[in-house]
Amino acid sequence: MTVLETLLSGQLLFAALVTGSLYALIALGLNLVYGTMRLLNVAHGEVVMLGAYAAYWAFTALGLSPLLVAPVVAAAGGLLGYALYRGIFKRLLADSSAAQVQRMESNSLLLFFGLSIVLQNAAALVFTPNNRAYNYLGTVYHLGSVSMTGNRLAALCVAGTCCLLVAVFLGRSVFGLATRAVIERREAAFIVGVDVDRVQWLSFVLGFASAALAGVLVSMLGQFSPFSGFPYTIAGFIVIILGGLGNAMAGLLAALLLGVIETYGVALTSANMRSMLLYGAFVAALLLFPNGVFARRAAAR
Amino acid sequence: MKFSFSHRRAFVGGITAALLALTAGMASAQADKPLRIGFSMARTGMLANATPSQMNTYELWREQTNAKGGMDVGGVRRKVEFVVFDDQSKPEQAVRIYEKLITDDKVDLLLAPWGTPFHLAIAPVLEKFKFPMVGNTAASVALRQVKPGYIWFPTSAIPDRIGAELTAMLKTQNVKSVAVLSNVLPFTKEIKNFLEPELKKAGIEIKVSTEYPPDIADMTSTLTQIKQANVDAVLALAYPGDSVLYAKQAKELGLNQPFQFVAIGPSDAFFPKAVGAASAEGVVTIAHWSPRAEWKGSQAFYDAYVKKFGEDPDYLNSALAWMSLEILETTVAKTGLDKAKMRDMISSTTFDTINGKVKFEGVQNVITPTAFVQIQKGKLQLVWPASMASSKFEAKKGW
Numbered sequence: 001m002t003v004l005e006t007l008l009s010g011q012l013l014f015a016a017l018v019t020g021s022l023y024a025l026i027a028l029g030l031n032l033v034y035g036t037m038r039l040l041n042v043a044h045g046e047v048v049m050l051g052a053y054a055a056y057w058a059f060t061a062l063g064l065s066p067l068l069v070a071p072v073v074a075a076a077g078g079l080l081g082y083a084l085y086r087g088i089f090k091r092l093l094a095d096s097s098a099a100q101v102q103r104m105e106s107n108s109l110l111l112f113f114g115l116s117i118v119l120q121n122a123a124a125l126v127f128t129p130n131n132r133a134y135n136y137l138g139t140v141y142h143l144g145s146v147s148m149t150g151n152r153l154a155a156l157c158v159a160g161t162c163c164l165l166v167a168v169f170l171g172r173s174v175f176g177l178a179t180r181a182v183i184e185r186r187e188a189a190f191i192v193g194v195d196v197d198r199v200q201w202l203s204f205v206l207g208f209a210s211a212a213l214a215g216v217l218v219s220m221l222g223q224f225s226p227f228s229g230f231p232y233t234i235a236g237f238i239v240i241i242l243g244g245l246g247n248a249m250a251g252l253l254a255a256l257l258l259g260v261i262e263t264y265g266v267a268l269t270s271a272n273m274r275s276m277l278l279y280g281a282f283v284a285a286l287l288l289f290p291n292g293v294f295a296r297r298a299a300a301r
Numbered sequence: 302m303k304f305s306f307s308h309r310r311a312f313v314g315g316i317t318a319a320l321l322a323l324t325a326g327m328a329s330a331q332a333d334k335p336l337r338i339g340f341s342m343a344r345t346g347m348l349a350n351a352t353p354s355q356m357n358t359y360e361l362w363r364e365q366t367n368a369k370g371g372m373d374v375g376g377v378r379r380k381v382e383f384v385v386f387d388d389q390s391k392p393e394q395a396v397r398i399y400e401k402l403i404t405d406d407k408v409d410l411l412l413a414p415w416g417t418p419f420h421l422a423i424a425p426v427l428e429k430f431k432f433p434m435v436g437n438t439a440a441s442v443a444l445r446q447v448k449p450g451y452i453w454f455p456t457s458a459i460p461d462r463i464g465a466e467l468t469a470m471l472k473t474q475n476v477k478s479v480a481v482l483s484n485v486l487p488f489t490k491e492i493k494n495f496l497e498p499e500l501k502k503a504g505i506e507i508k509v510s511t512e513y514p515p516d517i518a519d520m521t522s523t524l525t526q527i528k529q530a531n532v533d534a535v536l537a538l539a540y541p542g543d544s545v546l547y548a549k550q551a552k553e554l555g556l557n558q559p560f561q562f563v564a565i566g567p568s569d570a571f572f573p574k575a576v577g578a579a580s581a582e583g584v585v586t587i588a589h590w591s592p593r594a595e596w597k598g599s600q601a602f603y604d605a606y607v608k609k610f611g612e613d614p615d616y617l618n619s620a621l622a623w624m625s626l627e628i629l630e631t632t633v634a635k636t637g638l639d640k641a642k643m644r645d646m647i648s649s650t651t652f653d654t655i656n657g658k659v660k661f662e663g664v665q666n667v668i669t670p671t672a673f674v675q676i677q678k679g680k681l682q683l684v685w686p687a688s689m690a691s692s693k694f695e696a697k698k699g700w
Contacts, residue, residue, distance in 0.1 A: 009525065011521060011525055011554070012521060012525065015521035018519070019518065019519055060574075120345070121345060124344065124345060124349060128353055129344065129345070129349035129352065129353065130350055130571060131351075131541055131542065131545070131571055131575075132571070133545045133571065133574075133575030133576070134574065134575060135576055135577035138552070138577050138580070140552060140553050140555070147554060148553065149549065149550075149553040221546075221549070222518065222543075222546040222549065223542065223546070223571075223575055225349065225542075226349070226350075227345070227346070227347065227349060227350070231516055231518070262519070263519065263521065263522060264522075266522040266523070267521075267522035267525070267526075270511060270513075271511065271512065271513030271514065271517055271520070271522065271523050272512050272513060272514055274516075274517065275514060275516070
């Protein structure tokens with residue numbers, strides 16, 4: 001395949017969009033929680049993994065369509081987020097002195113890291129470490145020269161729509177305005193009367209719900225085990241580094257960019273280069289655009 | 302967090318109680334003198350999702366053995382008890398565990414851990430303590446470098462033999478060109494290194510040869526390249542972790558080669574469930590066992606496994622694990638726990654197993670031939686070599 005053929009291939013574009021939209025959905029939740037509370041949720045991938053299991057059991061044990069249970073799984077994920085926020089983080093976040101906020105950022109990393117290990121091993125105990133996968137919407141559709149499996153198409157549509165909806169919601173609604181205020185100037189937002197607590201718990205709920213939903217979509221595509229959450233956390237972090245921490249809309253663009261880098265990069269070099277491409281993008285972004293590739297435009301708006 | 306004095310006392314009290322309960326349990330266990338069999342298993346880490354096929358087989362064996370009144374140790378039946386530790390998918394951890402099992406836990410017998418690197422890593426430990434162990438889920442040409450004496454490998458799925466036999470099988474199907482895609486993990490990489498020279502020698506053109514990392518999440522790029530190459534056969538040297546991804550995306554892109562080889566994964570029950578029975582149909586994979594009348598106990602093992610776990614055993618790894626247990630059982634019934642006698646008997650006896658006769662020369666099983674199975678009407682059938690085939694190869698009709 002020549003370079004030009006590769007770049008023009010609709011099949012690769014489709015693959016890049018599927019990958020990118022899933023990354024976007026995963027990064028969105030990570031970004032909200034980080035942006036509003038400076039909490040580094042390294043257990044984010046584990047929530048994705050749990051969502052995948054929920055869809056798997058619903059499909060194999062109860063015969064329910066994963067797309068139909070997706071809202072329920074997302075709600076359950078949101079509930080988990082709410083419980084965690086009320087149970088652990090609300091108290092820790094209440095003291096908002098500068099020193100405490102800084103300490104919180106590093107402590108949250110440890111806290112979530114612990115949570116991630118607990119969730120992985122609990123899942124391994126309860127669900128066994130077996131590989132899981134199921135066959136749902138396996139029909140292949142053809143559009144011109146591009147062939148698309150139903151489940152990948154569905155994943156693209158659901159992830160894309162949800163990301164856009166959340167982005168519009170954050171951009172247009174009063175809650176979105178409040179969220180952005182908290183992200184940019186937490187204390188100032190508090191002073192002008194933004195209900196910081198509400199913004200925080202809603203961010204937690206939205207963040208965990210989107211991760212669980214991403215899990216449902218991921219489970220339809222390949223196989224997963226209790227230990228397959230971590231790569232998603234990493235991908236999410238790369239996206240928010242590319243897009244700028246706490247910047248939801250730029251995150252969407254960055255996720256698509258990462259999907260493109262991964263898919264076309266692999267096509268032009270070799271699949272063995274995948275990790276190097278991903279981490280290369282990560283390091284390059286940190287060196288060249290420490291505030292995110294799309295940060296300046298977002299700031300100018 | 303504040304820790305009041307009374308809290309601390311309750312805490313210490315709780316720990317003491319837990320310790321007491323633990324020692325009490327140990328004391329009563331020693332009283333009935335069960336036979337203690339130790340091993341390490343990857344319960345967590347990147348191999349954890351592969352080990353249940355082996356662990357389940359061990360569990361099934363213990364249950365059956367104890368139901369019979371225990372394992373026959375030189376004429377005396379003793380109940381079996383497992384001493385298991387998680388090696389976290391790290392070979393160096395397995396080394397420590399086997400040392401501990403031998404010196405500290407003082408187990409009576411050892412079973413094998415999961416996978417080639419682990420077998421290789423613990424071989425020196427077995428040698429050092431002169432403790433014989435029958436291996437199972439290990440396959441590599443590197444095994445032949447292991448000093449013979451205290452470890453044996455019943456598998457015949459050794460990469461150089463796989464390369465030669467697969468090439469011979471492709472020849473009989475008149476395959477002129479192939480695409481090879483390989484996971485970079487050790488076993489598949491090794492198969493690739495032996496397979497490609499064999500293919501060239503046989504005049505089969507390798508139109509695409511590519512590798513991918515274990516954490517691959519999308520194969521579109523690689524498979525598009527293979528589709529355009531228009532080959533007669535695709536040889537996907539995949540691990541369980543990516544065999545499903547390959548099958549799903551081969552279907553999406555319409556890779557319609559009648560010969561589809563997927564190295565590891567399809568011998569496990571999860572594969573047809575994961576990709577759908579129609580997609581799994583016709584896939585060829587590595588295994589040298591299937592339940593059949595002339596192999597005594599093979600059908601009984603299959604039935605018992607399905608009954609207990611609700612799914613088929615892995616035709617490669619579960620069968621190998623069971624074979625290793627049979628060899629150990631036959632030996633210990635004769636020799637008791639005398640390690641030197643055990644070693645001599647395993648090294649020189651021809652054993653009857655669910656996979657037919659097994660005899661070791663050095664570390665290697667010299668009887669079982671290298672073989673391949675194909676999924677036909679939802680069942681795995683031995684299709685190669687002709688001498689032990691249970692069915693004929695059938696061309697795969699799409700996914």
